[in-house]
Amino acid sequence: MYDNLLITMITKIKRVKNLGLFRNYTPVANLKDFNRFNLIYSWNGCGKTTLSRLFDSLESGSHADYSTLEYEIEASNRFVNGIPFDRKVRVFNQDYIDGNLQIRQGKTKSITLVLGSASKELLGTIEADEKELNRKISGVDAEKELQIQKVKVKNQSFTDIARSIYAAITGGATRTYRKDNAEADFRGLIEKSVLSEEELNKLLVAVKQSEKPLIDLPSLPLLDLGEERIGLDDAIADILLQTNTLLPKRVDAM
Secondary structure, eight states, rough: OOOOOOOOOEEEEEEEEEETTEEEEEOOTOOOOSSSOOOOOOOOOSSSSHHHHHHHTTTTOOOTTTOOEEEEESSEEEEETTSOSSSSOOSHHHHHHHHOOOOOEEOOOOEEEEOOOOHHHHHHHHHHHHHHHHHHHHHHHHHHHHHHHHHHHHHHHHHHHHHHHHHHHHOOOOOOOOHHHHHHHTOOOSSSSOHHHHHHHHHHHHHHHOOHHHHHHHOOOEHHHHHHHHEEHHHHHHHHHHHHHHHOOOOOOO
């Protein structure tokens, strides 16, 4: 494996100590300074990645895996361990890949690359936000489903009520009193209350009472009075008149 190192403003590594195989490194006298672009290559295991860790430690002045690391470099100024470098240093090596690069295989076989510790933290925030969003969406969906179920229960309840009311009123099989009628009547109630079983039975009995047809008044018979036929009511009126005339009279002598 080859590590490509982009070195900016650094001209020479003067000393490295306690960094893997660089136990106590100092450059030979004829070693040239770094140029703008530099290529370092060698067999695997010869120290390329270890050297890249030195550059990785420059920005903070230390390395987490090498607590006793000592170094000295030349750039626009002299920098030693413990003194942060005055430029941003970005290193892409195996440590970076292990710590910061994530490859996620999705259902569509897409690949997502996340670069950098800041981006890694951002990805964590995005994933947390996605989980929260999905939770809220699930909550909204659950609430929506609950509302739908409530509407279904209400509609079914009014349908049953309309069927019971129509059956109680008419006793017929063909319904003309339906759910919408029951809802409209319910909204029109001034006071809404739950009836006791006894009150409900009384009202059901009252509702089930049917109206009887009107009965015609009976016709009075005609009476034969001599040659005249008069109605019973006229005959009674005549009798009452004669009675009222005769009763005040006195019989003094026979």
